[in-house]
Amino acid sequence: xxxxxxxxxxxxVGPEVGQDVGAENPVIEHRLHPVTPLRRxxxxxxxxxxxxxxxxxxxxxxxxxxxxxxxxxxxxxxVPAAALYGFLSWWFTHFSVTGTELRIRTGLVFRRxxxxxxxxxxxxxxxxxxxxxxxxxxxxxxxxVGTDKKDELAYLGEAHARALRAELLARAAGFEPDSAxxxxxxxxxxxxxxxxxxxxxxxxxxxxxxxxxxGAVVVPPVLWFATHSVWTVLATALPLFGAAxxxxxxxxxxxxxxxxxxxxxxxxxxxxxxDRAHExxxxxxxxxxxxxxxxxxxxxxxxxxxxxVAGSSNSVLVPVAxxxxxxxxxxxxxxxxxVPRSLxxxxxxxxxxxxxxxxxYGLAVTDSVFVARHGLLRRSVSLVPHAKVQxxxxxxxxxxxxxxxxxxxxxTGANKTVTARLRDxxxxxxxxxxxxxxxxxxxxxxxxxxxxx
Amino acid sequence: xxxxxxxxxxxxxEHEPHDGTQPGEPHEPVWTGLPSGLxxxxxxxxxxxxxxxxxxxxxxLGLLAGPAxxxxxxxxxxxxxxxxxxxxxxxxxxxxAERADDLLISRGVLWREETVVPYGRMQLVEVTSGPVERHFxxxxxxxxxxxxxxxxxxxxxxxxxxxxxxxRLTELGEARSAGL
Numbered sequence: 001x002x003x004x005x006x007x008x009x010x011x012x013v014g015p016e017v018g019q020d021v022g023a024e025n026p027v028i029e030h031r032l033h034p035v036t037p038l039r040r041x042x043x044x045x046x047x048x049x050x051x052x053x054x055x056x057x058x059x060x061x062x063x064x065x066x067x068x069x070x071x072x073x074x075x076x077x078x079v080p081a082a083a084l085y086g087f088l089s090w091w092f093t094h095f096s097v098t099g100t101e102l103r104i105r106t107g108l109v110f111r112r113x114x115x116x117x118x119x120x121x122x123x124x125x126x127x128x129x130x131x132x133x134x135x136x137x138x139x140x141x142x143x144x145v146g147t148d149k150k151d152e153l154a155y156l157g158e159a160h161a162r163a164l165r166a167e168l169l170a171r172a173a174g175f176e177p178d179s180a181x182x183x184x185x186x187x188x189x190x191x192x193x194x195x196x197x198x199x200x201x202x203x204x205x206x207x208x209x210x211x212x213x214x215g216a217v218v219v220p221p222v223l224w225f226a227t228h229s230v231w232t233v234l235a236t237a238l239p240l241f242g243a244a245x246x247x248x249x250x251x252x253x254x255x256x257x258x259x260x261x262x263x264x265x266x267x268x269x270x271x272x273x274x275d276r277a278h279e280x281x282x283x284x285x286x287x288x289x290x291x292x293x294x295x296x297x298x299x300x301x302x303x304x305x306x307x308x309v310a311g312s313s314n315s316v317l318v319p320v321a322x323x324x325x326x327x328x329x330x331x332x333x334x335x336x337x338x339v340p341r342s343l344x345x346x347x348x349x350x351x352x353x354x355x356x357x358x359x360x361y362g363l364a365v366t367d368s369v370f371v372a373r374h375g376l377l378r379r380s381v382s383l384v385p386h387a388k389v390q391x392x393x394x395x396x397x398x399x400x401x402x403x404x405x406x407x408x409x410x411x412t413g414a415n416k417t418v419t420a421r422l423r424d425x426x427x428x429x430x431x432x433x434x435x436x437x438x439x440x441x442x443x444x445x446x447x448x449x450x451x452x453x
Numbered sequence: 454x455x456x457x458x459x460x461x462x463x464x465x466x467e468h469e470p471h472d473g474t475q476p477g478e479p480h481e482p483v484w485t486g487l488p489s490g491l492x493x494x495x496x497x498x499x500x501x502x503x504x505x506x507x508x509x510x511x512x513x514l515g516l517l518a519g520p521a522x523x524x525x526x527x528x529x530x531x532x533x534x535x536x537x538x539x540x541x542x543x544x545x546x547x548x549x550a551e552r553a554d555d556l557l558i559s560r561g562v563l564w565r566e567e568t569v570v571p572y573g574r575m576q577l578v579e580v581t582s583g584p585v586e587r588h589f590x591x592x593x594x595x596x597x598x599x600x601x602x603x604x605x606x607x608x609x610x611x612x613x614x615x616x617x618x619x620x621r622l623t624e625l626g627e628a629r630s631a632g633l
Contacts, residue, residue: 440554
């Protein structure tokens, strides 16, 4: 799969690269924040610790053989070498912002240059892990289809990261190159804030929390009775408790203080108790939106809203909110879209293909979105704007054909496929043709990539 | 589902350049079948693999375990005899149509699938041809969009037609290009 927005080349770039683009408009190269070399300081310690844990007796023997002198010599070699490597990799990492690109030049031995085109930006994330918050630094990552972990700028000073985000968004929006860094932060209007109490209750009412907790409590004793081996029990119990913690406490900590805001730059999502994350999704980048309604939330009328942006790892828009509020947010995210009230079920004979669960399937098509529902206990409604449809497929198996049914798949750019299952075959064929037409007209009306131009 | 009437166009491996913008019936696409070379190749491969297997199995079992056991050699033979018409059916089911704004690909007999890919969504068009395909003068065209699930491949085309299709798709894709 190609990466349309990212161009990479492994070529050696001359030292004068910063000055070659137009004499009157030189590209200024920046370095990352000076604390950057420390970010991998824990890695060698972790390696040694892991090795010691892996073979405790061997470590004991090795340690008793060591004398203070050898230890000191080893330290005298290892610490400066690590420090030198850290310093050099920081020294040789540069980034610069041109009119159309963010350029990242890095690598000590293997040189690597990434040019990320700003009009292809799908989202910008500024994240601050706990230690980075203490140090007053932040990571900045541009989500473009095909970028990976290496393309993030870690770390920048906190104020610098915000200013850079504002400048990148201004340039991506199509402001003049000269005024781009004077535009500043766009004003944010808050759309939604999730109170901590509601979030805690929603985590408690999630099936995943209970499933992992029950697993963590039940499986280790059963294993103990079956094997009587401490190591087996520990080896299974630790990951299970880890998963239980991640799905309950981890989720609460990650989704704490969830704020969704709207600005001319697009959608702002801020969240986190210990690690803070600030995401900006420019207008027209959302590929699909999903409204998920777990069984236990239904009495309270709460829903969770997930979204897909190509190249972005975050997939939550609203962790929990009353349905009306969530739909209000969706209407801001996908302009001109109203979430349909009722969806068509498949015909009754669909019960022969998927007994019982066919009642959960549903479909609605409006002027602007393709909406499909699935799930009976945990309902999930997916919305795809017609302008985001990459391809439409109709699929029909032998048993489905016998019953005169067919599935319609709609593929989007975030590598998510939304499926309307078990429709009447004639209806599906009409839907296929109509959807192709709709997505064509939808594309013509879609916003340009540079949303301010 | 039989689509035999449409396939005759593909028999000779010669194609008039179709464009979906023909006046008259904007909703009825002009379908093109695949040239018969693909069917020939697939049937030959079927015979090449299953024919010697049948004979070898029959000889081996007949000599080592007795003539009754040799009846097991009927299994690949049955597969061969069943596969021959099945390949024909599958080949007849493949067809594609170039419309004004999108490409339609329809395929499959038991598991039928129809794909619509708008030209503006194409990220790249690939023409591939393996050694066996090259020997039979065949090439396949594959379209990629930003969605990996898009499965738009046309196998067994005449190389000239494949190149014409690639050029036309690229040209149309550029003219109608849209972002993500």
